[in-house]
Amino acid sequence: MYPAIPEPVLATNTGAWRVGPVPLTPADTEELFAAHAHGVYRYARARLPVAEAEDVVAEVFAIAWRKGELPDNPRAWLLSVARRVMANQLRAQHRRTALAERARTHPSPPGHDDTRLVGELDELRRALDLLRPADREVIALLAAAELSTAEVARVLGCSTATAATRVHRARRRLRAAYGRLNEEGS
């Protein structure tokens, strides 16, 4: 007998109430999207233009819908899918033309703080460019979704100890990269 809690909450399957494999319902898909779309978008946006980042989000959740079941750690799973989708996107050059057209017909809504946003994002990209690809990957994950080290390990497909080492190094190098940019700017 499970404890009676009025509102069910999607959670990881490491909790106390494991009820076995259950298909992801349409209702759950909206919840999943609302909870994680921004994180996936931030991750993609760290390295891609707006339209392509949106394309990554759409593709990641399309895969989730087709999967039909909720992984044990949705956030880590979705970002791992995003990681693969982004790699695929680089190879799928034929999609670029359609994206360019969509970007033209669906321009991004202007924000109230666009100048500062563009400046900060540009600064982040410049800092990321100074990092090795492996460090860049880790920082994008940490910055986009504030993953725990264990979640980073899941996304990257390595042990937690290895991921912790990578996180530590990447953070140190990001700090150095920002410092270098500051020195160049001053």
Place this chain on the structure above:
Amino acid sequence: MDQDALTRARLALRGVDPEIDLARVFAESRTRTPAADLREDSPPQAPVEIVLRGGGQEARADRSGTRIWRVLGWSAGAAAATALVVGLAVDAACPPAPDVVPGSPSATSRSGASSEAPPAGLTTGEVLSRAAKATSGTGCTVQTRSTLDGESLLRSDEAGPSTVSAPKNALDEHPLAVLQKVSVRAVFDLPMLDAADSHLDGLLMDELDGRPVLRVRITPTAPSPAGGDVTRLDLLIDPDTWLPRRAEVSAGSAQADYLVRSDFAWTGCTVPDPAVPHDAATARP
């Protein structure tokens, strides 16, 4: 205080949230559901589970009518799912990171596993709680070497709350001795720090002598020494033993600012045995 680089990166990425049109992208993802692209890149994955806190399908029924969107063709999508999912193979080493920046280097460095890696998922309060437990054992003593501008000072103390009195000298008269005392008192007062209090400013990963440590940043709420204010205190805690290895105290007076580093050498303390849960940690001489 300098903004942490990762915090800065996070703020930059949070700024992009308004860019995305969630409704349109959601609809776009639905239109792609029947498609079979990525199939060749997506190895099958074992079935996974949903956990429902609160009792399953009955509780779900009430929510379904409030949904704005409905995902069509769900069954077909679910049936095809296992062939389309990107797998998460957990290897000892991280596989190469896919780099999507055109023209960037494709080589990916691989990091070896480290037994010195800090634990994941701990809060500041949990870290301090473990450090407090590690330093509270009978017979636990610490030798503290503090430095300021090339000057060094050594002292020994037996662990325990209130074993070190508050500094009586004015900060500018004996800054090294005063701030050393502040550091030792902070370490011994760890059990009295409440994780919910605002004076716990953050938990960062750092490195000390080539080894990972957890940096806990505290804005002290205890009375400041005479003639000055302690503005920040960082404790660098060893994630293997949970013993503080260093304290960095920043303080200022009307005349000067000080930064004193204190390195701790512990003996006779209780440290967690990695083979047993934390609460069952045994004493080690």
